[in-house]
Amino acid sequence: MSADATQRAPQGRTLSAAPGSAGLARRAWPWLVAIVAALLLPWLFFDWSTHRHSGFALTMLSEIGLMAIFALSFNMQMGQAGLLSFGHAILFGLGGYCAAHTMNAVKAGAMWLPVELVPLVGGLGGLLFGVLFGYVATKQRATAFAMITMGLGELVAACALMFMGFFGGEGGISTDRVIGISLFGVSYSSSWQVYCLVVAWTAIAVLLMRLQTQTPLGRMANATRDNFERAQFVGYDPRMVRFCQFALSGFFAGIGGGLYAIVYEIVTFDTVAAAKSATALLAAYIGGAGGFFGPFLGTIVVVLLQSGVSLLSNAWLLYVGVLFIVMVMYAPGGLVGIIAQHAPIARAGRLRELIVPYVRILLPGAFSVFGFVLLVELASFTTIGAAQGKAFKIGPQAVDPATAFPWLLGAAALIGGGLWLRLEARGFRARWDALMADAKAKGVML
Amino acid sequence: MEVFLVSLLNGLVYGMLLFMLASGLTLILSMMGVLNFAHASAYMLGAYFAFTISQYIGFWPALVLAPLLCGTIGAAIEMYGLRRVHRNGHIAELLFTFGLALIIEKVVQMTWGLIPVPYRIPAGLDFPLFTVYGTQFPAYRAFMLLISALMFGAIWLGLTRTRIGLVIQAALHHPEMVGALGHNVPRVFTTVFAAGTALAGLAGVIGGNYHVTEPAMAFTMGPIVFVVVVFGGLGSLTGCFIASLLMGLIQTFAVVLDYSVADLLKWFGFTVTSATPFHEVLTVPLPRIGALLPYVLLVLILVFRPRGLMGTRDT
Numbered sequence: 183m184s185a186d187a188t189q190r191a192p193q194g195r196t197l198s199a200a201p202g203s204a205g206l207a208r209r210a211w212p213w214l215v216a217i218v219a220a221l222l223l224p225w226l227f228f229d230w231s232t233h234r235h236s237g238f239a240l241t242m243l244s245e246i247g248l249m250a251i252f253a254l255s256f257n258m259q260m261g262q263a264g265l266l267s268f269g270h271a272i273l274f275g276l277g278g279y280c281a282a283h284t285m286n287a288v289k290a291g292a293m294w295l296p297v298e299l300v301p302l303v304g305g306l307g308g309l310l311f312g313v314l315f316g317y318v319a320t321k322q323r324a325t326a327f328a329m330i331t332m333g334l335g336e337l338v339a340a341c342a343l344m345f346m347g348f349f350g351g352e353g354g355i356s357t358d359r360v361i362g363i364s365l366f367g368v369s370y371s372s373s374w375q376v377y378c379l380v381v382a383w384t385a386i387a388v389l390l391m392r393l394q395t396q397t398p399l400g401r402m403a404n405a406t407r408d409n410f411e412r413a414q415f416v417g418y419d420p421r422m423v424r425f426c427q428f429a430l431s432g433f434f435a436g437i438g439g440g441l442y443a444i445v446y447e448i449v450t451f452d453t454v455a456a457a458k459s460a461t462a463l464l465a466a467y468i469g470g471a472g473g474f475f476g477p478f479l480g481t482i483v484v485v486l487l488q489s490g491v492s493l494l495s496n497a498w499l500l501y502v503g504v505l506f507i508v509m510v511m512y513a514p515g516g517l518v519g520i521i522a523q524h525a526p527i528a529r530a531g532r533l534r535e536l537i538v539p540y541v542r543i544l545l546p547g548a549f550s551v552f553g554f555v556l557l558v559e560l561a562s563f564t565t566i567g568a569a570q571g572k573a574f575k576i577g578p579q580a581v582d583p584a585t586a587f588p589w590l591l592g593a594a595a596l597i598g599g600g601l602w603l604r605l606e607a608r609g610f611r612a613r614w615d616a617l618m619a620d621a622k623a624k625g626v627m628l
Numbered sequence: 629m630e631v632f633l634v635s636l637l638n639g640l641v642y643g644m645l646l647f648m649l650a651s652g653l654t655l656i657l658s659m660m661g662v663l664n665f666a667h668a669s670a671y672m673l674g675a676y677f678a679f680t681i682s683q684y685i686g687f688w689p690a691l692v693l694a695p696l697l698c699g700t701i702g703a704a705i706e707m708y709g710l711r712r713v714h715r716n717g718h719i720a721e722l723l724f725t726f727g728l729a730l731i732i733e734k735v736v737q738m739t740w741g742l743i744p745v746p747y748r749i750p751a752g753l754d755f756p757l758f759t760v761y762g763t764q765f766p767a768y769r770a771f772m773l774l775i776s777a778l779m780f781g782a783i784w785l786g787l788t789r790t791r792i793g794l795v796i797q798a799a800l801h802h803p804e805m806v807g808a809l810g811h812n813v814p815r816v817f818t819t820v821f822a823a824g825t826a827l828a829g830l831a832g833v834i835g836g837n838y839h840v841t842e843p844a845m846a847f848t849m850g851p852i853v854f855v856v857v858v859f860g861g862l863g864s865l866t867g868c869f870i871a872s873l874l875m876g877l878i879q880t881f882a883v884v885l886d887y888s889v890a891d892l893l894k895w896f897g898f899t900v901t902s903a904t905p906f907h908e909v910l911t912v913p914l915p916r917i918g919a920l921l922p923y924v925l926l927v928l929i930l931v932f933r934p935r936g937l938m939g940t941r942d943t
Contacts, residue, residue, distance in 0.1 A: 264719075266719055266722070266723075318927060318931055321931050322930055322931070322934060324718070324719070325661075325663050325718065325722065326930050326934055328663070328722065329663070329854060329858060329926060329930055330926070330927050330930045330931065332851060332854070332926075333851070333855075333923040333924075333926035333927040333930070334923075334927060336851050336923045337920060337923040337924065337927070340919055340920050340923070341920070344912060344916055344920075345909065345912075456847070460726075460730070463723075463726075464727075467723060497734060497738065499730060499734055500730075500731060500734035500735070500738070502730075503727050503730040503731040503734060504731060506723075506727040506730070507724065507727040507728065507731065510713060510716075510720055510723050510724045510727060511709065511712055511713055511724065514716045514720060558738070561738040561739065562737075562738045565737070565738055565739065565740070565741045565742075566737070566738070566741065566742060
């Protein structure tokens with residue numbers, strides 16, 4: 183295919199995006215593929231000998247779903263409206279508490295509600311608190327907004343430990359999702375059924391948030407983010423825009439919290455704590471706050487690191503933190519931004535020529551990552567892991583962390599890999615610049 | 629009277645400690661616009677460095693070496709990290725320091741362990757200095773007051789009497805103009821950042837053994853220091869000083885006054901029982917509310933008076 187044909191194709195697509203059944207079908211298929219893939223994924227971990235789903239895989243995938251809603255709702259504030267919040271978890275957690283209390287009330291027979299609608303209760307709880315906190319927080323923006331949300335977050339977290347009635351103190355509120363009322367006659371006693379519910383609600387919430395970006399409110403949120411004064415001149419009250427955006431994002435965060443209550447059947451102090459807010463921030467930024475699906479991608483990375491790596495070490499947050507810093511310093515667009523940067527080269531039809539340069543920088547990169555991970559694991563083993571009576575192993579080989587050898591190996595791999603990476607990065611940059619110049623010459627930049 | 633005087637002294641000690649942390653942060657925030665989340669991490673690092681150094685060569689060398697180490701780290705962070713991120717705006721800088729604070733906490737956990745380390749008051753200062761109404765006042769607290777008073781004097785003299793101090797004062801308000809006059813503003817930034825971090829480290833050295841030296845100390849101290857900075861107002865060290873002392877006194881007095889709203893209502897002849905609506909809220913004793921007070925203040929000030937007590941511009 184010639185470069186000209188690839189150049190025209192995307193433009194033609196944007197033009198034909200007018201409403202119509204054909205356009206709708208074309209826009210709907212990625213969603214359907216994603217939902218089917220999400221439903222098929224657990225079967226990869228299905229244990230055919232016992233005919234049971236892997237509980238670990240299902241819990242992790244459910245966690246990805248509800249945390250993705252949470253991270254995307256966080257990005258409704260940060261990415262869309264430019265409001266950096268350090269207390270977003272309070273909306274998530276309070277929604278979760280509302281859902282848990284509702285389920286307990288239904289179980290006790292005090293009210294009627296099918297399990298499928300419990301996340302909606304969480305969402306309404308989140309909306310209520312979003313209105314309440316949003317009214318206070320959105321009086322300011324930028325750094326002041328960040329600090330107000332931090333204060334509110336700490337306030338709610340402290341209250342969660344203080345008031346037993348609503349928050350249940352340190353033990354939290356435990357609940358039971360098998361409440362016997364369902365729209366589809368499902369009992370939700372198995373985690374597969376719960377996973378299907380999580381997938382359904384994740385799809386609904388993500389779709390609604392996606393549509394929200396195209397509403398006038400979503401567009402005005404972008405405007406107040408990009409140029410505060412001009413947005414005022416257009417005739418909108420930026421405070422009102424921020425407030426609506428905040429409250430709506432509270433609604434979606436609450437849905438995530440409601441799902442949390444259903445999946446784990448307990449809502450504790452952790453759901454409102456600062457660490458939870460930080461997780462949303464890290465996920466959104468690692469994935470890329472600029473694009474809509476960035477936080478989704480970031481959530482997958484963070485949850486995989488959290489549940490996959492923390493089985494081996496206690497240091498997952500350190501890896502996430504380092505990844506975050508690297509993103510802030512070198513790739514402010516996040517993973518999605520990195521992918522998007524390849525678009526012009528791909529349109530010029532020369533993406534293939536990047537394969538060799540990529541292999542050449544990924545090799546030293548892997549070396550330095552190996553060295554870094556080894557050093558981190560050694561350090562966390564000697565202070566934390568050794569007390570748990572585990573043995574330290576590199577692959578199948580047991581290594582004594584008290585000797586100098588593994589430390590030297592780690593340091594050598596980290597420093598050597600780093601120097602080698604610097605060397606190769608120069609060649610990569612030259613190749614990249616040449617390809618970009620070529621793309622520019624062909625006029626396929628945008 | 630006895631409780632009042634002892635609490636007054638303790639509040640003063642705590643307030644001066646807060647000022648040591650907040651003064652650096654307020655300079656960094658006013659000058660560079662960076663809300664430095666890693667500032668409290670420097671406080672923690674100071675305490676841990678002092679703990680390790682004092683195990684080998686004693687407390688007194690640690691008093692000098694640990695802040696110097698922290699200052700060096702601060703200079704490195706500013707030169708190799710913040711300057712690079714600066715191009716992407718203030719939010720990126722804020723996020724950078726936030727990530728840094730996370731990493732430092734994890735590194736501290738991995739190096740010194742999850743549980744508090746036994747960083748103790750030096751034996752030479754571990755005696756009661758005087759007795760007030762039967763309550764002993766430890767010499768170490770007097771020492772803390774002395775150090776922080778010396779530091780306050782040094783900052784004040786440095787900022788008002790030296791050339792670099794005057795440049796810093798000017799850069800607080802008009803950094804572009806200072807740069808246009810031929811001063812090396814980036815170097816001034818590095819100096820201020822390093823000095824602020826060193827001060828936070830010094831606060832850690834003398835505060836770590838007064839409080840507890842543990843990996844969570846940065847995240848408990850961080851928000852309180854933010855409150856002080858916002859309360860005092862941007863660009864005003866005097867406001868910061870007053871806010872520090874006020875916050876120290878408020879927190880200390882809230883701990884000793886064991887009353888709740890229910891006790892207040894009793895004065896008006898209204899008894900709160902477990903049947904009263906919101907009885908849980910009404911019966912919370914003041915010491916527990918005291919822990920909430922800084923955050924309530926943070927929110928209220930930012931909403932109603934964003935320029936703080938003596939600030940020259942909004943936060």
